[in-house]
Amino acid sequence: MSELALEVRGVTKMYGDFKAVDNVTIEVPKGSIYGFLGPNGAGKTTTIRMILDIVQPTTGTITLLGADSALKVRDRIGYLPEEKGLYKKMKAWAIVAYFAALKGVDRKTAKVRAYELLERYGLKEFANSKIETLSKGMGQKVQVLASIAHKPEFVILDEPFSGLDPVNQQVMEDVIRDLAHEGSTIIFSTHVMSHAERICDRILLIAKGQKIFDGTIPEAQRTIPNRVRVDTDAEQALLSELPGVLSVSPTIEENRAGAWDLNLIDGADPQELLQTCFDRGLSLRGFDHKEPTLHDVFVHMVGDEAKEAVKR
Amino acid sequence: MRNTLLVASREYAENARTKGFWIGILIFPVMLVGVIFVTKWLAEDATPTRHYIVVDQTGSYSDKVDSRMDLRYAAGAFKDFQGWMQKNLKEEFKSNAKVDFESIPPINMKDFDADQFLEEMMAKNKDTLDRALHPGGFDDLVEEARPQLVDEAGDFESPRRKFLRVPLPDDLSETATPKEIAEHLKPYLKGDKSLEVDGRNVDLFALVIIPSDIDKQFEPKDTVQAIADGVKALAGFEPPKVQYWSTNLADTDLPSILSSTLDREMRHSQMVARGMDPNLVAEVQKMKIQVKKLDPDKEEGKEEVSQADVLRENAPIGFVYILWISIMQVASMLLNNTIEEKSNRIIEVLLSSVTSWELMAGKLLGIAAIGITILMCWLASAGGLLLYWSSPEATMITSLLDVIFDDTLLPAFIFYFLGGYLIYAGIFLAIGSLCNTIKEAQNFMGPVMMIMIVPLLTMAFIPKDPHGTLATVLSWIPIYTPFVMMNRAAADPPAFDLYGTSILMIFSIIGVLWMCGKIFRAGILRTGQPPRFMEMLRWLRPGSDK
Numbered sequence: 001m002s003e004l005a006l007e008v009r010g011v012t013k014m015y016g017d018f019k020a021v022d023n024v025t026i027e028v029p030k031g032s033i034y035g036f037l038g039p040n041g042a043g044k045t046t047t048i049r050m051i052l053d054i055v056q057p058t059t060g061t062i063t064l065l066g067a068d069s070a071l072k073v074r075d076r077i078g079y080l081p082e083e084k085g086l087y088k089k090m091k092a093w094a095i096v097a098y099f100a101a102l103k104g105v106d107r108k109t110a111k112v113r114a115y116e117l118l119e120r121y122g123l124k125e126f127a128n129s130k131i132e133t134l135s136k137g138m139g140q141k142v143q144v145l146a147s148i149a150h151k152p153e154f155v156i157l158d159e160p161f162s163g164l165d166p167v168n169q170q171v172m173e174d175v176i177r178d179l180a181h182e183g184s185t186i187i188f189s190t191h192v193m194s195h196a197e198r199i200c201d202r203i204l205l206i207a208k209g210q211k212i213f214d215g216t217i218p219e220a221q222r223t224i225p226n227r228v229r230v231d232t233d234a235e236q237a238l239l240s241e242l243p244g245v246l247s248v249s250p251t252i253e254e255n256r257a258g259a260w261d262l263n264l265i266d267g268a269d270p271q272e273l274l275q276t277c278f279d280r281g282l283s284l285r286g287f288d289h290k291e292p293t294l295h296d297v298f299v300h301m302v303g304d305e306a307k308e309a310v311k312r
Numbered sequence: 313m314r315n316t317l318l319v320a321s322r323e324y325a326e327n328a329r330t331k332g333f334w335i336g337i338l339i340f341p342v343m344l345v346g347v348i349f350v351t352k353w354l355a356e357d358a359t360p361t362r363h364y365i366v367v368d369q370t371g372s373y374s375d376k377v378d379s380r381m382d383l384r385y386a387a388g389a390f391k392d393f394q395g396w397m398q399k400n401l402k403e404e405f406k407s408n409a410k411v412d413f414e415s416i417p418p419i420n421m422k423d424f425d426a427d428q429f430l431e432e433m434m435a436k437n438k439d440t441l442d443r444a445l446h447p448g449g450f451d452d453l454v455e456e457a458r459p460q461l462v463d464e465a466g467d468f469e470s471p472r473r474k475f476l477r478v479p480l481p482d483d484l485s486e487t488a489t490p491k492e493i494a495e496h497l498k499p500y501l502k503g504d505k506s507l508e509v510d511g512r513n514v515d516l517f518a519l520v521i522i523p524s525d526i527d528k529q530f531e532p533k534d535t536v537q538a539i540a541d542g543v544k545a546l547a548g549f550e551p552p553k554v555q556y557w558s559t560n561l562a563d564t565d566l567p568s569i570l571s572s573t574l575d576r577e578m579r580h581s582q583m584v585a586r587g588m589d590p591n592l593v594a595e596v597q598k599m600k601i602q603v604k605k606l607d608p609d610k611e612e613g614k615e616e617v618s619q620a621d622v623l624r625e626n627a628p629i630g631f632v633y634i635l636w637i638s639i640m641q642v643a644s645m646l647l648n649n650t651i652e653e654k655s656n657r658i659i660e661v662l663l664s665s666v667t668s669w670e671l672m673a674g675k676l677l678g679i680a681a682i683g684i685t686i687l688m689c690w691l692a693s694a695g696g697l698l699l700y701w702s703s704p705e706a707t708m709i710t711s712l713l714d715v716i717f718d719d720t721l722l723p724a725f726i727f728y729f730l731g732g733y734l735i736y737a738g739i740f741l742a743i744g745s746l747c748n749t750i751k752e753a754q755n756f757m758g759p760v761m762m763i764m765i766v767p768l769l770t771m772a773f774i775p776k777d778p779h780g781t782l783a784t785v786l787s788w789i790p791i792y793t794p795f796v797m798m799n800r801a802a803a804d805p806p807a808f809d810l811y812g813t814s815i816l817m818i819f820s821i822i823g824v825l826w827m828c829g830k831i832f833r834a835g836i837l838r839t840g841q842p843p844r845f846m847e848m849l850r851w852l853r854p855g856s857d858k
Contacts, residue, residue, distance in 0.1 A: 079664040085656030102665040
C-alpha cells in the first residue's frame, strides 16, 4: 500500500449528547481523489473540520501529511468550506492572492499566480471586479481558486459542485483532475453521485455519523445485487417466481404501472432470466440490465435514512 | 507574526479604501463646525422679527423699555459693524482706522448691560454712537471709512431688529382695563387675527400690560400701612403684577429684557423717592472686589491662573469625548467586520490558514491602525481649522493649540486610547464571534452600551473634583480607567492612582484579551443561537479548547 496522506483512526465527535461522528476510520493514500458521500447531516462537514483541526475530535486520532494537527501543516493544505463566502468588497485577484499569501506564498508570487489561475479557469475579465459584482457561481469559482493558489499537497473541498451550472461543474471537475495530475491528494464531499463516479478513485459513504462503505467504485457497485429492470403487464407474483430473482419492487424512478426492478440472486445470469421469461411466455415491453450506478448504491445503502432525515 | 500582519494589513486596506470610511472621519469635524454655525445662524437670522405691544398705564415705563430695546439693538449692530470693518479694512489700516471701532467696548450679548455699554460708548466714542443710533448712521460711517477699506467691500447692512414694538390696534384704548385689553388681543396672540404694521400684516408675538398701580406696592410705608398690607396678603390679596401674554414661552429674551428694565426703572424712582442719589448708588454698585485665582502647583511668581490654564483644566472633557467616540467607532467596526466574516463563512477558510490567535491579533492591529488614522485626521483638521480661523480670538486659539499638543495630555491621550481600545475591542470581538447577525449583536450591545455610557455622564463633573471619591473609584474600574484617568489627566493625579490604574488596566487588557481569545476561538465557528452564559463560562476553563 502506498503512503497515506491522511489517516483518521477511530474518531468520534460529540456535540453535547449528540454523536455527530461515530468511530470513523479513514485512510487516504497520497495522490488519490477521495469522495465523501452521504446524505445531508451525515457528518461529512464535521469530519472535514476535524481533519482540519478547526474542531477537535472527542476521541480518536487524525494524522494529516504526517502531522498530528492540520494547523502544523496548514500551508500545505487547501480548503474550500461547505458554505462559501468571500469579502464582498475585495477584488477577485486580491482575494486569491490574499489567501495564497496567508498560506506562505510571498505577495508578488501570489499576485502572479492569482492572475494565472483566474485566466486558466475562465475568469480573466473579472480579475479586477469586486466580489459583490460577481454572480454566485463565479464567486464560488474564485473561492475554489483561492483555496488552491498556494499549490497545496492536500486539498479538501466541501461540496465544490453545489451552486454551479453544468458547464462550471465541468470546470470544477477539471480543476480537481488538474490538481490530482499535479500530484495533490484531494478529498471532496458531494451528494451528486455522478461527479464522484467520474472522478473519484475511492469513496467513503457515511450516514448518521457512521462509516457505511469505504472502497473503490467497483467495490461499491458489487455491494448491491445485480438488478434488471423489466417493463411488463405481468403480475408481480409471476415475476418473483422467476428463477434467480431475489425480490421484486416497483421502479422508484418511474412512477407508473408495469415497471419493475428485479433484484437478482448473487451470480444469477441476466441472460438466463431473459430466456426464462420467453419460455414462460411473459410479454416484455422492455428488459434492461445495467451495472448498478453509484446512485443506486447510495439509495440502496442510505435511502431510508436520507428519507428519514428529510422527514425530520 | 507574518500572518498577523497580513490579516492586519488587509483589515486596514479594506476599511481605509472605502469612501464611507473617509466620509465617516470627516463628518465629525464638519458636524462640529456645522453645529456651531447653525446654532449661530438660528440665533441670529432664523428667528423672525417679533412684534410686541406694550400697554403702559403708568405712563412712565414704556419709553424706558423702548430706549433699552434700542440700545440693545444698537449694541448688536455695533458688534456686527465691528466684525464687518475688521474683515474689510485694508491691512495697513487695521491698527489705526479712522472709525475707531477698537474703542467699541467688547459686547457680550448674553448678559448685555445696556447702561454700561451706553456709558462706555459715551466716554470713548460718543460721536459714533450718536450717528449710529440714527437711521442710516452706519452708512455715513462706512462712507467716511471707505478709503481705508478694501476695494471689494460692499455696503454694511444693519442687522434686522429682532423685536419691534407696535402700537395698539385703533379700536382699543390704552386706558381700558387690563382684562379688556387682554381679552381683545387674545385672538391676535393666538394667531387668529393679525396686526397691520406699515401696510403689512404681522403676527403679534407678545402683549405686555403694565397696570397703573404697579408702583404702589414699593412706596415707602408707615407702620399702619405695612400692617394693613400684611393682613391683605394673608387674606389672599395679591399685589399688582405686570402681565406678559404670549403663546411662545420658550423665547425668554423679551420677558427678561422687560423685567430687568422695569426693575431698574422702578428702583431708580424708588431711590429718588427715598432721597437717595441714583448716581451714587450706581457708582457704588459698580465697585467690585477682584478675585485672583492662583494655583500652588505652578512656578513661583507665575501662579496666577490664566485662560490657558482654565482651558487646560477643561480640555480633558474634550479629550474624553473624542476618546469615547473614536473607541466606539473603531470597536464597532471590529464588531461588524467579525460578523461579516462569520456570516459569510470566510472565517472557516481563514481558520484553516491562520490560528484564531493570529486572526484576532491581526484584526486588533489592523483596526488599531484605522483608529490612529482617524485620530490623526481629526487632529490635523482641528489644527488646520484653528489656524485658519483668523479672528480676534487668536490668543485663545494659540492656547487651545498649546493644550491639544500639551506634553502630558497628548501622550496620555494616546496611551489611554490604546488601552481603552484594546479592552473594548476585545469585548466587541468576543461579541462579534458569538453572533451571526448585527441584530443578534445588538442584544449584547445593549448592556455593554449601558456600561460604556458612564464615563460620558461623569466627564463634566470629574474635572471639578478630580481626586474625589467618584473619580478615584471609577479610575480603578479597568473598563473606565482610560476615560476617567484622561478626565483627571490635567489635574496631575497622585502617582499611586496614575501608575496603579495603569498597571491594573494593562493586566485587565491581558485578561480581557485572553478571555476574548477563548470565546473568539469557541464562538467563531458557532452557528445558530448565541450561547448561554454558562456555556461561555465553560469555554474559559483551562483545556476546554483542546
